[in-house]
Amino acid sequence: MIDSFWTFQVPNLLIAMAMYSVLARFVLSLIFPIGSDVVIMRVFEQVTEPVVRPVRAMTPQIVPERVIYLFTCLWLFALRIGLYIVMRMYGLVPSIAG
Numbered sequence: 001m002i003d004s005f006w007t008f009q010v011p012n013l014l015i016a017m018a019m020y021s022v023l024a025r026f027v028l029s030l031i032f033p034i035g036s037d038v039v040i041m042r043v044f045e046q047v048t049e050p051v052v053r054p055v056r057a058m059t060p061q062i063v064p065e066r067v068i069y070l071f072t073c074l075w076l077f078a079l080r081i082g083l084y085i086v087m088r089m090y091g092l093v094p095s096i097a098g
Contacts, residue, residue, distance in 0.1 A: 005094045008087040012080060019076035022048045026069035034065055051076070 025044040032041045055072040063071075087093045 005092060008083070008092050008094075011083055015076055015080050015083065018048070018051045019073050019080070022051060022069055022072045022076065025052075026066060026073070029066050029069065048072075 021044065025041075025048050028041050028044055032038050035045075036042075052068060052072050055075055056068050059068055059071060084093060
C-alpha cells in the first residue's frame with residue numbers, strides 16, 4: 001500500500017528537504033555574516049545555491065539577500081502545494097482515513 005504512493009512522497013520529501021535547508025541557511029545568515037568562512041555556512045550555501053539562484057534572478061536587486069531566502073522558502077512551499085493538488089487530482093496521494 002505505501003509503495004504505491006512513492007510518486008508523491010519522493011518529490012514531496014525532496015522539495016521539503018530543499019525548503020528546510022534554505023530556511024536553515026536563513027537562520028544561519030542571522031548568526032553568521034553572509035559569505036562567512038564558517039564551515040556550516042559554506043556547506044549550506046553550496047547545497048542551497050541551485051535552489052536560491054532562480055529566485056534571485058526573478059527578484060529585484062533592491063531586495064536584501066536574506067529576504068531572497070524567505071522568498072525561496074515561499075516558492076518551494078507553493079511548489080509542494082501544487083504537487084499535492086496535481087497528485088490529488090490523479091489519486092496518487094494517500095488518504096488520511098483508513
